[in-house]
Amino acid sequence: MPRGSKSPKAVPAKDGLTTEDLADHLHSTAIHLLRLVRLQDAAAGIGPAQLSALSVIVFGGPVSLNDLARAEMVRPPTMSRIVDGLESAGLARRRVNSKDRRAVLVEPTGKGTTLLHKGRQRRVKFLARHLSHLSAAELKDVERAVAAIQKALSKSQK
Numbered sequence: 001m002p003r004g005s006k007s008p009k010a011v012p013a014k015d016g017l018t019t020e021d022l023a024d025h026l027h028s029t030a031i032h033l034l035r036l037v038r039l040q041d042a043a044a045g046i047g048p049a050q051l052s053a054l055s056v057i058v059f060g061g062p063v064s065l066n067d068l069a070r071a072e073m074v075r076p077p078t079m080s081r082i083v084d085g086l087e088s089a090g091l092a093r094r095r096v097n098s099k100d101r102r103a104v105l106v107e108p109t110g111k112g113t114t115l116l117h118k119g120r121q122r123r124v125k126f127l128a129r130h131l132s133h134l135s136a137a138e139l140k141d142v143e144r145a146v147a148a149i150q151k152a153l154s155k156s157q158k
Contacts, residue, residue, distance in 0.1 A: 028150070030133060036130075040122040044115055046089060049074075051119070053082050054091055057091070058116045062107040091115060 010105070017025075044051055056071050057063055064073070069079035083106050084093035091112030097103035108116070131139065 033127075037123045037126055039074060040126050043122060044119045046085070046091070046115075049082050050085050050089075050091070052114075053079065054112055054116055056088060057092060057106055058108045058113050062095070062105040064103055064105055065094075068106055084110065 038048070038152075041048065041051055046054070053068060053072055056068055062133075065079055065083065066076055068083070069076045072079060074082070083092060083094065086106075087094065090109055092108050093105055094104045094106055097105050131142065134142065
């Protein structure tokens, strides 16, 4: 850590919580939230690994098998089996890279794109039902918190 910089724990947040305490609460809440919305994914009819890989190729565009494996933090042979399953289900396809005929790209099919967008809609509606129980002031707080988290994350990616 550079000299003179404070550790995250030393920075007080609102209500006497340190930044590290707040990060701990956010981490726990985010995990709980993801577990809740993940329950909606069962309706997709494919497993979580395939759904996650499909998400990368739908929202990120055609990608090499190696880059997809890296994005999903698995080894290429594992990703190859995941993509085999997506192809068998008609959700993705491999195609030769037009810029490098030796390389193969994985891209979503129309069916795969539709499946993923419907899944996202299910998740969003699920979250909206839960948020609908909050007051207008609480919703505004959530809006500000989401904006702040996005700002913090965007600074960490630069």
